[in-house]
Amino acid sequence: MISNPVLRKELAGNVRMRQLPRVARVGCLLLIASLIGTIYYYVIVRFILADRGTTTAVDTWHVVVILQAALICLISPSIAANSITREKEQQTWEMLLFTMLQPSQIVFGKLLARLYYLGLMILIFMPIELACWAKASNEITTAMVALTYLVMAVSALCFTTISLYVSWVVKRTIYSIMSGYSIVIGGLVICTSLSAAVVNGSLANNPLMWINPILMFGQAIDPHIVTGGDLTVAIITYLLATALMLTRMIIRLRDFSLEA
Amino acid sequence: MPMIEINHLRKEYREGNKAKVALKDLSLELEQGDIFGFIGPNGAGKTTTIKMLATLLIPTAGTASINGINVVEHPEKIRAIVGYMPDFFGVYDDIKVWEYLDFFASAYRLPRDRRPSIIDDVLALTDLTEKKDSYVESLSRGMKQRLCLAKTLVHDPLVMLLDEPASGLDPRARIEIRELLKELQSMGKTIIVSSHILPEMEEFCNKIGIIESGELIVAGDVKTIARSVRGQHNIDVVVLDEIGRAHAILTGMSDVVREVKFVGNRRRSLSDENPDAETQPMERRIEDPSAGGTLQIGYTGEPDEEYRILQVLVQAGVRVKAFYTPETDLEDVFLRVTKGVVS
Numbered sequence: 001m002i003s004n005p006v007l008r009k010e011l012a013g014n015v016r017m018r019q020l021p022r023v024a025r026v027g028c029l030l031l032i033a034s035l036i037g038t039i040y041y042y043v044i045v046r047f048i049l050a051d052r053g054t055t056t057a058v059d060t061w062h063v064v065v066i067l068q069a070a071l072i073c074l075i076s077p078s079i080a081a082n083s084i085t086r087e088k089e090q091q092t093w094e095m096l097l098f099t100m101l102q103p104s105q106i107v108f109g110k111l112l113a114r115l116y117y118l119g120l121m122i123l124i125f126m127p128i129e130l131a132c133w134a135k136a137s138n139e140i141t142t143a144m145v146a147l148t149y150l151v152m153a154v155s156a157l158c159f160t161t162i163s164l165y166v167s168w169v170v171k172r173t174i175y176s177i178m179s180g181y182s183i184v185i186g187g188l189v190i191c192t193s194l195s196a197a198v199v200n201g202s203l204a205n206n207p208l209m210w211i212n213p214i215l216m217f218g219q220a221i222d223p224h225i226v227t228g229g230d231l232t233v234a235i236i237t238y239l240l241a242t243a244l245m246l247t248r249m250i251i252r253l254r255d256f257s258l259e260a
Numbered sequence: 261m262p263m264i265e266i267n268h269l270r271k272e273y274r275e276g277n278k279a280k281v282a283l284k285d286l287s288l289e290l291e292q293g294d295i296f297g298f299i300g301p302n303g304a305g306k307t308t309t310i311k312m313l314a315t316l317l318i319p320t321a322g323t324a325s326i327n328g329i330n331v332v333e334h335p336e337k338i339r340a341i342v343g344y345m346p347d348f349f350g351v352y353d354d355i356k357v358w359e360y361l362d363f364f365a366s367a368y369r370l371p372r373d374r375r376p377s378i379i380d381d382v383l384a385l386t387d388l389t390e391k392k393d394s395y396v397e398s399l400s401r402g403m404k405q406r407l408c409l410a411k412t413l414v415h416d417p418l419v420m421l422l423d424e425p426a427s428g429l430d431p432r433a434r435i436e437i438r439e440l441l442k443e444l445q446s447m448g449k450t451i452i453v454s455s456h457i458l459p460e461m462e463e464f465c466n467k468i469g470i471i472e473s474g475e476l477i478v479a480g481d482v483k484t485i486a487r488s489v490r491g492q493h494n495i496d497v498v499v500l501d502e503i504g505r506a507h508a509i510l511t512g513m514s515d516v517v518r519e520v521k522f523v524g525n526r527r528r529s530l531s532d533e534n535p536d537a538e539t540q541p542m543e544r545r546i547e548d549p550s551a552g553g554t555l556q557i558g559y560t561g562e563p564d565e566e567y568r569i570l571q572v573l574v575q576a577g578v579r580v581k582a583f584y585t586p587e588t589d590l591e592d593v594f595l596r597v598t599k600g601v602v603s
Binding site: 008097 | 353
């Protein structure tokens with residue numbers, strides 16, 4: 001996959017820091033590393049491990065996962081919004097399509113480059129979560145951690161694919177960003193909640209809520225606090241939607257642009 | 261087998277319930293090594309034709325093939341042998357020049373070990389070697405245009421489709437692009453190039469096609485087209501003196517000579533960019549019949565008759581300094597055959 005020219009170009013092109021002198025680059029990296037190190041130290045050593053009980057660890061675990069879920073819901077719908085619209089806006093799309101690249105190379109190259117950066121943002125919290133898990137392994141089971149990361153991975157993949165898909169369909173980045181947020185925040189978060197409340201008078205036990213990302217993360221971090229949702233169905237639905245969007249893009253990548 | 265063969269190519273777009281015809285029954289054949297200048301006003305159908313050849317648009321009707329490969333049935337094979345430079349294009353600003361070319365080289369599936377030498381070659385050809393490690397965003401517009409040409413050449417295509425390659429460039433950058441196209445011509449590439457800068461087109465194109473309202477009005481060798489449009493050949497004769505007598509002798513050869521014009525001592529240069537310049541050599545009144553000057557002769561005949569005209573002048577004792585076929589004025593041809601209509 002790393003031999004994919006689109007993926008390599010996207011990864012290289014997105015790191016604007018490359019244009020800085022070497023000394024400045026090293027300085028920036030050291031600054032970021034020291035900032036993250038300080039946060040890890042205070043949260044893990046001075047906060048989680050300093051507590052004699054497990055309450056702090058469990059609470060921190062919940063906060064961190066909610067933070068990650070918020071990042072996924074807020075960043076994924078826009079992270080790939082410019083991946084194809086930028087090519088259209090800067091008039092490189094036609095030249096890219098004219099190469100001998102397979103549609104799958106273009107689609108996966110752009111998708112994986114965006115997921116790479118999103119993954120870094122999510123995984124930056126991992127040491128804190130591992131500390132929580134080590135400290136309170138009775139309350140935070142290995143299965144819960146695995147399930148939480150599965151939900152995060154599936155949500156990030158699905159929302160980033162939505163973002164990429166709308167970027168392919170529309171011509172302007174601004175429309176792409178708006179469409180991405182409308183689908184994820186407007187559709188999956190707000191509309192499912194409103195519809196469930198109107199139809200059932202309750203959010204619980206309503207199939208409309210199964211695909212609500214907030215409910216999915218809630219179930220992952222604590223299966224006891226939310227009932228009625230079916231996480232397996234939600235994950236399969238997300239994966240199916242992702243597969244459908246990717247398949248359509250790969251099959252029609254060039255066709256769509258021909259008459260657009 | 262022609263390198264490019266187009267038969268009754270047609271393109272229609274839908275605008276609501278109406279079909280808008282962008283190209284009507286275009287047929288054309290080009291041999292290997294031909295440099296075809298595609299000329300027409302804005303909206304005439306040049307870009308549509310080029311995009312169909314580049315597999316980026318599907319024709320409504322008709323066929324087109326390059327090197328015997330149908331462009332609709334085998335777009336992947338076409339992309340392997342064709343280089344395409346669009347009229348409006350961008351470049352990836354956030355990478356280095358060599359990375360840009362390496363990206364396209366890998367996108368054209370060139371082996372990794374061959375890429376560095378190929379990149380060096382195309383950079384040398386486009387005179388960008390010194391910019392190899394610069395970021396693309398630091399290049400001037402002319403350099404970006406040459407970089408785009410370098411990208412187009414990276415997979416050594418047989419055919420190049422260049423849509424307005426010199427548009428928006430300053431005179432120096434235009435000359436550089438023109439020189440580059442001449443070099444490509446010497447390498448045997450078949451090139452279709454569209455441009456509005458007609459004097460430059462006639463300098464390196466051996467064939468031209470004039471398109472208007474989606475219809476190819478005329479196509480072929482530049483001089484043949486000029487002759488068919490004007491209905492005559494032109495010869496310029498420069499005499500050292502007695503221009504009045506030379507004019508009278510030539511006017512008397514009415515069986516061969518159709519018209520004789522005194523155009524003074526200077527013809528407008530074809531590369532003259534002055535918009536106020538005359539589009540035609542202006543006919544002037546002979547002030548001093550004993551002085552020298554230039555006469556432009558329009559005649560209908562064959563090369564034999566050129567010899568006869570010269571022979572008659574020389575035998576009559578006219579001191580002929582120069583006798584030559586003037587460069588074809590493509591702007592004149594263009595203005596004569598087009599009506600200024602867009603499709």
